[in-house]
Amino acid sequence: MRTLSGDLIAHRLSQAPAGALSKRLYDVLQTAIQQGAIATGSRLPASRDLAQELCVSRNTVLAAYEQLQSEGYLQTRTGSGTYVCEQLPETAPQASLSPSTSSAPFNHIRLSRRGTRVLARSGAGAYQWGAFMPGVPDVSHMPHDIWRKIQLRLSRRMPVEALSYSNHGGCLQLQQALAEYLRVSRSLNCAPEQILITAGTHQALDLVAKMLCDPGEGAWIEEPGYWGFRNVLAVNGVELLPTPVDDEGMLLPDLASFSQLQRPPVLICVTPSHQYPLGSVMSLQRRQQLLALAKSAGSWVIEDDYDGEFRFGESPVPALQGLSADAPVIYLGTFSKTLYPGLRLSYMVMPKPLAARMKMAHSELYRGGNGLAQLTLAEFIREGHYAAHVRRMRQLYSRRRAALVKVISDSLGPAFLSQQGNAGLHLILSLPERIDDVALAAELEQKGVLTRPLSAYYIQGTQRRGLLLGYACVEEQNMAETFAPVLHCLQRRLSPA
Template identity: 50%
Template structure:
């Protein structure tokens, strides 16, 4: 048997001495055992004998044996030698003769029912940049160098705490900076202790659904509304009820039926249609939340980019102690890849949310959070937002002009022109398949989103969402002509 081991390894071990010789010997022995070339209990040559037979150092052989002993491929008996271990219990799916089945042939690849449903209804675009992808800012215009300088300076002198697991709730300096900014700019009632930093808004919504609702509880969602929130809630076992939106925002009306546990809304700039919730609706929603013992989740979507009139104050700041969780993100004002968002929680929930967040997600990016805090405190963040508001306003006007010149006001009526946000919504006839149209447009290299995908009920409106933020005015004409040709073909059918 020892001669067979030598013969087998001599044929498979390249005869050259280098730093990887031990790794190759380890691989040869390990693979021979996995392939069943040598049966359980087979005795290996002594380390000295094997080293002499292969013309390598005994130290190399000893290290390989030690590693295989640790991993359980070999066993050693004092005074008897080294033997192939019994792997049957460790590898119960071994085929007759000792070989393992081919990789993937019988691998357990079945998804759970929840996983299958999630994948079946996945809606995120594979491509996330280019004309006219909605919801994407121009990441090229952010002052990256200034933020990187702050990161470099912090890295050079970082205290151990900034490089360890995050503090409860996130970086304290960022929470203070956010509290000051939100109080001043958005009229939010908050203190640093009530702010929780999350890695993206989706993570915050997921935490809300886990901590504040049980499977089977009801959540109200705007109709139309962001499909991503609906997916998160449903995958966590919540029932969702679409609530229609009109020119004054979410429209809850009697009879209400089963009371909701959570109410999700974008009151300052409805996504995707752009309505601003009236003060009457805001008070009605707050009253309903108290009556139902529900919580409102206010997604302050694109509130920074308003091109006419004064900024719309937050729903959360309308009255002290409002039953509202205010949610925001830096994805549009800085860039999506930053993955920093935040929740402003009612005082009674803040400590519990922070504790649960550390258990479930841990969080991180302490240096980035601190650099962002300095960026806000210095005033650079506010200056960047003001600059981008001007840039996006010009791009909005350019895209509107192209639409008017090609289609008049038939697809973008004057009373439907959103004066905020990062996208426009073209209205299409009901007979036009906006999903197929978006697919054809993508084949031409132009990215748009079909409006019908944002409806959960049977009644839908057809349209296309065109993002203008990431496209310079000088670069709009060519992709718009391609899109316009696709629209004209679809409307002629």
């Protein structure tokens, strides 16, 4: 039976300089161990098996093994085999490298202009969970036992179509379950055939940009707004047109002014139920105005309802998509906030004339799959577990938000909580203009506290400074203690020099 380490040794042995075979094999093994290609603690093939793989005598392999063992590279375990030592000799001589490994490192990488732009504006952090990381749910409360039982039951009788490529825009059962849930919980006008399951909201927006925008065409985006949308649109050649927001959502021109635009936007990207990151809710008047503008210009409204389920002490805000049966709205929803981000399942609800073509394009570009997870989620929703979980988490997050608000109000005062919406998974700690929120966030990260600077969400200059504080992962009784490093760093900056 062939082994991975055997294949590695055979390949390197074929490139080793000429010489006695046992010496060449010894050099190859020593170099592979020193370089970490064969990891410390790993088991080497039995001498007989390796000899057969290399087509050499067993004595040749034994001679190399014995030499390496005498030098402290290998050890034998009775009845178990030959292993690389956990601690290698510190003064081991460097074996001569083969021509393939002795050349200069490959470092002349050239990225495209688009690739360089993505990395320059990247907002993804090295750490994605913990206090006070915004936008991340408390994944520890996911009802894994229920999920696992459903998944085990379904896996015993998986339909063939769930194990192959999907060209229906995702699992049909999940589309049906979602259509019923969204009609009730978010007041959407939708049928199952209008729903496309995607691997995250970024993939959904990428598909929209590729199918509906030509390079150079424009998209209105909220200012400030979500960095992920900016990058996905920019890498597809869409011109970003930052549009300010206020307490009622995106500021919009009147119909007469809009009709005079030489290049109306192809896309208008909004977060109307809970503006990200400021938290305002788009008013009904503003929503109706937005739909009227989009219809007049043939623009598409991209409604990102990333955490619309989490409103505290208030009635849920209906989705923009449900205001009109013929609304030119593409609704984006996700399970990253309600269940957990690693599930990588989101969805789009599209107007019926667009849905079939978008599903075909999704199949061509991304090859949808993850059938078992989609079937499990469909049953999880159908049996009522999803709605019950959302209700429990809404209550939990409400208490945690209240605890953080109290800590900030008691320690800093209400001025640091200006313009807050009572919803979502984060709030904004408002800061004076003289405070560098980027530097403050970097210092807090060194202390193990994860925040995001508000100024980083602006494209056209900083209008407000602050920190986005995600409270979902912090228990109420630990809120004051967890906030202490933030308070300490901030008070040091607020005190006169």
